[in-house]
Amino acid sequence: MADELNERSQNILEAIVKDYIASAEPVGSRAITRRHSFNLSPASVRNVMSDLEEMGFLCSPHTSAGRIPTEKGFHYYIDSLLQVRDLSDAEKQNLLSSYRFQGMKMDDVMQEVGRVMSGLANYTGLVMAPKFASTVFRQIEFIRLSHGRLLVIYVSESGLVQNKVIDADPSLTNRELEQISNYLNRELTGMSIPQVRAKIAKQLQQERSRYDQLQKRALNLSSAALQDEGQELVFVSGTSLMLEQPEFSTPEQMKRILRTLESKQQLIELLDRSQQADGVQIFIGNQSSHAEIDGCSLITSKFSNKKGAIGTLGVIGPMRMDYSQVIPIVDFTAQLVSRILEREAE
Template sequence: MLTERQKRILWAVIDDYIVSAEPVGSRTVSKKEGVGFSAATVRNEMADLEEMGYLEQPHTSAGRIPSQKGYRFYVDHLLTPQKWTPKDIMAIHQMFSQKIDHVEQAIQHTSNILSQLTNYMTICLGPRVFIDKLKHLQVVPLSDRSAVSIAVTDRGHVQQQRITIPENVSFSTIERLVNLLNDRLKGVPLSKLKTFVARELTSELKRHIDHYENTLELLDQILHIQSEERIYTSGTTKMLEQPEFQDVEKMKMLLDFLEEDDRIIQLLEPSTNGIQVRIGDEIHIEEVNHCSIITASYMIDGEPVGTIGVLGPTRMNYRKVISLIDILSQIFSKQLNSMYEGK
């Protein structure tokens, strides 16, 4: 457990290093407002912090820099919320004041704003399940008890899945069910399919479909359509402005990683756990283990449907980024819900 003096010194080292990107010496820390200890005292405490793994010394004659463990302690225990003035909040809201009619445009706009305000790279996971609409359904029998359900969206995405046919449901019944669904569900967003059926089609299905109760399980399988995710990025070139990415090999690894959508989607999976801060090795991706990523999910009807993320060096301005991503994810959720209700 760190003493209060060690906490104050660790905070001072990290706070200075975030700004300077240069190893921090004991004299610099001792002169920092709010520290109040002599250079000799600071030097001894910094040596102890290094021994405990919170600081590192890149060169024998240099000062110290934070370790991953140091950054984690800083984020978990030493950060104080950024205070925004009403003028700051108004300025952020004004960035969202332009009229936007399309979800894709809204996500890219949010990504651009966040990159502009943080000076880091932003990666957003778009709610394609919300954007995509159903175009056509088809069910192809494989045997008496199995079939393949095929769903085509208005954007040309095709999804096939194996489904089980319940007992007492004939294929002629399935054909009538699919025809009715195609007639009534064309143009409905994928996220609304089940809700639309429950609210609008239940009585109609009962009238036209034999053994309706037996088809409920089948209907649930047919409408279980997952949509292809879409990734939005902004500020990739801003990474080149960071001293850590003057290393060509590091930048190449990052750019290679950004070409792999599946891994990015895994990194940005929506969560109900609020703001997530992953530092270095905590990301579990070798190409970005020298980075930190801060993410927050945005919501539709209280459900997380996509993610806003900021990627930067471990020497990230955590206080500023966490506060900004919190504000922007809330603003964007409200904007998206407003657009969603209008569809």
């Protein structure tokens, strides 16, 4: 359906969406004519609104209330009417100065980014750190904690640090450990984790016949060390901002949205979808997704460096979100994080 709207209809739709974003209440024809100076009477506006409802851009909660934009209405607004202003240099500078990344580990950076972004946008912030499996091997080190327990430190090309405790043969000497890490660092650097895994698996198969004792141990150790725990890191900040929204003002809605924000798994599924495309992505309403975030919109952008660490960040809020404000914030934040990742990578 090629929905061409004439200029008047566009103006009125835009006015309705804006008013609704500002007030969270159905907006009526009178209110429109009062607040926006079209030279039209309420009755004329009503005619247009009626058409817009016919076309599916608006709906009315009941006969004698005003209209609210539908999902489709928001879509049209965002795609055709919304002008996203870029952040001014001053604003960017201001945003940058909110951050203090000095000496922070990746996790902390993610958390901090979420916190600041959420605070700026005034909506709940989501950050999903790059997945372990999507990183590229750079370095691995072993530190002995006790006889049979080793701390593995894995550093990816993008500077992501992950550590993990594994059990290991107590008879390994420190010298051997060092040799093993040297060996692994020589062999595996620059490979993606799936490649690394494949290589290890292959060599372990051949190992029986060809490899010496040390190599066998190295392979076993790295196999354990690089096992993916599948633990995704999702950081949620400003949860309570969500509850400030009038659309989640009833206890039931509050509980529902909160349970969703608490369930990392659901968030991961949501955020995963935005890793498909570049740039800022906007998911409005429950479009083809879980009903869990019914009535919510999600504005996300993935971040990455050239070395392949890919994460996603974004903001979640009511469908009636202040898109023109939030979109540039998410966009810029994602670029910022990408730049930090680059820097970390060297």
